[in-house]
Amino acid sequence: MPRNIKFIVVHCTATSQNTSISAIQSYWKNQLGWKMPGYHFIIKPDGELVQLLPIEQVSNGVQGFNSQSINISYIGGVDQKNIPTDNRTLAQKATLLKKLKELKLKFPLAKIQGHRDFPNVHKACPSFDAIKEYKDV
Incomplete structure (x- = not known):
């Protein structure tokens, strides 16, 4: 049965930008005990886009909303002191915009928003206002 996608959610990893994808995946599995990745x-x-999970499957992006979300993240989102900051590279911004446009074509009714824009989320993720930045996508 196809998933009813209502949200395309933008995330940051809240790590330094030189964090490897394998380190992030190891954290999910070993620290959080997740069976599925946090992002698609x-x-x-x-700017390289890496798919971690087919969009037909459910990832662990936003608690309570995962069954109706596609989750996309950039590596980064905090500075050296772990303070939330929008440190997307130009390449990351370009890839993110391109992928959001592709997903919006496939799911025209889905709302693009940041992780922080969901109810009861107490984090800065993705460290910028995704609703405002992508309102015209």
């Missing part, structure tokens, strides 16, 4: 897609600082 992750974007490296050089």
Whole structure:
């Protein structure tokens, strides 16, 4: 049965930009005990898009909303002191915009928003206002 996608959710990893995808995946599995990844897609600082999970499957992006969400993240989102900051590279911004446009074509009714824009979320993720930035996508 196809999933009813209502949200395309933008995330940051809340790590330094030189954090490897394998380290992030290891954290999910070993620290959080997740069986599924946190995002469907992750974007490296050089702009490379890596798919971690088919969009037909449910990832662990936003508690309570995962069955109706596609989750996409960029590596970064905090500075050296772990303070939330929008440190997306130009390549990450370009890849993110391109992927959001593709997903919006496939799911025209889905709302693009940040993780922080969901109810009862107490984090800065993705460290910028995704609703405002992508309102015209």
